[in-house]
């Protein structure tokens with residue numbers, strides 16, 4: 001046993017540390033199998049104090065540390081870049097610390113999942129508004145804040161989960177423990193506001209992709225769940241991408257308060273129907289159409305009716321749109337999304353559409369009026385890369401699929417666009433094909449570069465995208481310089497998430 005291992009074991013006890021090959025490999029990847037990095041040690045701390053001690057030892061021994069929540073990052077963010085280092089598994093820190101019902105604020109440990117947190121809140125008729133990411137049943141609130149996550153429901157109304165952030169407890173890479181916002185005042189007994197007491201230092205850690213500190217305690221605003229809700233689904237029978245974009249734009253311009261609004265492109269509807277993923281549409285939908293749905297909430301029946309009328313006027317006023325029935329079995333996916341926690345199942349189902357395939361995603365924010373062109377350009381990209389795509393197809397008999405998953409309204413006139421391509425993994429028919437691995441990585445980088453050049457905003461960057469963004473010269477040099485200045489001053493040895501953004 002190494003000295004380092006012994007020192008770390010003394011902090012957390014034998015039960016919460018491992019260097020077994022099996023455990024290290026289990027923590028060596030995220031969602032994609034393309035980017036692997038095997039840690040030397042996996043450790044599961046209990047609290048901020050233990051994390052502080054771990055980080056101090058890592059600084060002494062100059063060993064990188066990688067925080068990991070649910071491990072759901074789509075870009076290889078919560079595993080080492082290259083091999084080695086300490087993997088800090090935050091999932092043991094999953095307790096609720098305080099529900100402040102009077103001030104509508106919840107404080108919880110950063111490793112708790114959005115699902116567990118909201119299950120607890122639902123007993124009080126409360127929720128977190130933005131319900132985190134679509135992976136919310138496993139993804140942690142610490143991971144969500146580190147990514148500016150959206151997509152798990154409620155983000156048209158509430159925006160990204162970082163909008164609700166009140167205060168953070170963070171262990172800095174050198175081991176000091178700080179609290180932000182109202183908690184910067186040592187006389188403040190409970191977190192109540194994010195802004196003030198100097199600059200918004202909580203913001204520094206929002207969307208930092210785990211490079212500036214380990215979030216240990218998160219306080220979020222919470223909201224009473226309104227008593228009334230309505231949800232409708234529509235088939236968009238022609239030109240579904242531009243029509244859906246017009247609808248989303250009209251919703252914002254008319255100031256209608258929707259909880260969620262989503263567009264699902266024709267390709268996904270067609271493939272999903274073929275593979276039995278959407279049983280609710282089997283009887284009543286053509287294969288070649290897009291889907292649009294909305295969810296609204298209200299405090300009275302009259303408010304609900306008025307909003308429904310306004311939305312229906314917008315949607316049914318568009319060319320060849322058709323409303324599906326109100327039950328889930330009639331095709332109303334919006335009802336499933338809201339009532340049956342479909343908001344946390346949707347993406348798992350889509351990504352499991354072809355269980356053996358791997359999604360190589362490009363998930364970003366972009367203005368509503370830009371995504372139809374990006375989708376067209378993805379078709380163009382697919383044609384331009386047909387030779388490489390064909391090489392994979394020749395081996396596996398299954399052509400990789402380029403396109404977009406759901407397009408979701410987020411705050412302002414923006415959407416979350418999930419696109420990319422889904423390919424075959426290199427293991428096929430009992431053999432490992434290096435060529436597939438090489439092509440997947442090459443095409444993934446290529447599609448990320450192509451989408452970046454549409455001027456989109458990345459929020460989850462992980463291993464591959466944080467570095468590519470720098471390598472292709474997309475990040476403004478002055479901005480990169482400032483980020484590095486901050487990184488150097490809080491983490492002089494680049495202990496935390498070493499390698500991201502090419503700082504190391």
Ligand SMILES: Cc1cc2nc3c(=O)[nH]c(=O)nc-3n(C[C@H](O)[C@H](O)[C@H](O)COP(=O)(O)OP(=O)(O)OC[C@H]3O[C@@H](n4cnc5c(N)ncnc54)[C@H](O)[C@@H]3O)c2cc1C
Nearest residue numbers: 069070071072073077133134140142143144146151210215
């Ligand atoms: C099926 C599926 C659906 C998804 N849907 C969405 C979606 O709708 N919207 C969306 O935004 N994303 C989505 N994602 C991506 C991802 O799940 C989310 O971004 C999620 O918020 C990540 O949380 P996590 O706990 O899994 O974080 P991890 O993947 O474990 O970590 C994410 C990043 O945060 C850092 N980190 C984690 N915890 C901490 C901490 N306590 N302190 C400091 N740094 C930390 C890690 O180092 C890493 O860089 C999806 C993923 C999957 C697999």
